[in-house]
Amino acid sequence: xxxDWSHFTPWTALSGGLLLGLASAxxxxxxxxxLGISGILGGLIPPxxxxxxxxxxxxxxxxxxxxxxxxxxxxTMLTAPRIDAGVLLLIIAGLLVxxxxxxxxxxxxxxxxxxxxxxxxxxxxxxxAFMAAGFAVVFxxxxxx
Amino acid sequence: xxxxxxFIVGLVFGLGLLLSGMTDPGKVLGFLDLFGxxxxxxxxxxxxxxxVAFFAFALAKKRASTFLGGALxxxxxxxxxxxxxxxxxxxxxxxxxxxxxxxxALVSMAAGQEKALIFVxxxxxxxxxxxxxxxx
Numbered sequence: 001x002x003x004d005w006s007h008f009t010p011w012t013a014l015s016g017g018l019l020l021g022l023a024s025a026x027x028x029x030x031x032x033x034x035l036g037i038s039g040i041l042g043g044l045i046p047p048x049x050x051x052x053x054x055x056x057x058x059x060x061x062x063x064x065x066x067x068x069x070x071x072x073x074x075x076t077m078l079t080a081p082r083i084d085a086g087v088l089l090l091i092i093a094g095l096l097v098x099x100x101x102x103x104x105x106x107x108x109x110x111x112x113x114x115x116x117x118x119x120x121x122x123x124x125x126x127x128x129a130f131m132a133a134g135f136a137v138v139f140x141x142x143x144x145x
Numbered sequence: 146x147x148x149x150x151x152f153i154v155g156l157v158f159g160l161g162l163l164l165s166g167m168t169d170p171g172k173v174l175g176f177l178d179l180f181g182x183x184x185x186x187x188x189x190x191x192x193x194x195x196x197v198a199f200f201a202f203a204l205a206k207k208r209a210s211t212f213l214g215g216a217l218x219x220x221x222x223x224x225x226x227x228x229x230x231x232x233x234x235x236x237x238x239x240x241x242x243x244x245x246x247x248x249x250a251l252v253s254m255a256a257g258q259e260k261a262l263i264f265v266x267x268x269x270x271x272x273x274x275x276x277x278x279x280x281x
Contacts, residue, residue: 001183007172013165015193016160016161016163016164016193020193028201030150031147032217035158037251045273054147057147057148057152060152061157062158066257068160082171082172083260084244085170085242093239094245095267097236098270098272098273098275099271099272099275100235101272102271102272104230104232104235113198115220117195117202121225122223122229130236130237132237133237134241135177139180141241
């Protein structure tokens with residue numbers, strides 16, 4: 001292992017993380033819910049009349065974030081994302097993420113942030129599993145193939 | 146009031162993803178490339194997020210209702226089974242293939258990234274597939 005110092009951004013990573021934590025904190029303390037993106041989205045498939053509106057309100061906020069970010073962030077922070085995956089790979093990856101997060105009842109936010117913050121052993125196992133699979137797939141793709 | 150709060154929480158969460166670098170699959174894959182040129186940034190994202198959320202959940206566990214007077218529903222399941230582990234492994238594999246997890250993919254789609262739209266369409270299809278199998 002060697003550290004990639006040229007891409008290492010501890011301060012924006014930490015500040016962004018604090019914002020994710022703040023959002024999770026507000027969500028449980030004001031709305032009484034565990035913040036998990038795959039669960040919020042998955043609950044809309046299919047939408048249920050009594051419970052769709054809070055999900056849509058959350059998603060509306062999430063969808064406006066790039067536009068607010070563009071308006072307030074310094075121009076040096078507005079770099080284009082690096083998306084190397086081609087169309088076929090994106091489709092396979094998307095299917096796996098959609099299916100896997102629903103079977104595993106959570107993703108990076110619900111298990112990885114809120115679950116670990118609640119000290120849930122179930123979320124710890126889920127987080128270790130998806131991290132291990134992520135490390136393994138990148139290892140295979142970048143160093144074996 | 147609740148709808149406003151959910152909107153703001155979604156907005157703050159999205160801003161956190163954008164600021165942290167989570168919406169850049171190249172950065173995510175740099176973190177997952179533990180045995181290559183490793184970018185440890187995302188460990189700081191998780192650390193910062195968990196730190197703040199930890200105190201909020203500790204407070205929430207002691208309360209009967211939210212600060213807006215609504216019901217507080219903390220997840221109750223402690224079940225560790227095959228579904229949890231296999232589902233999480235599948236999710237992690239997909240995450241490692243493209244560098245997108247659900248939140249950043251949705252934010253990138255909203256920002257107009259075509260590739261994120263393709264990923265999200267497939268992700269929603271995967272979720273529909275889950276519902277169809279579950280509700281047979």
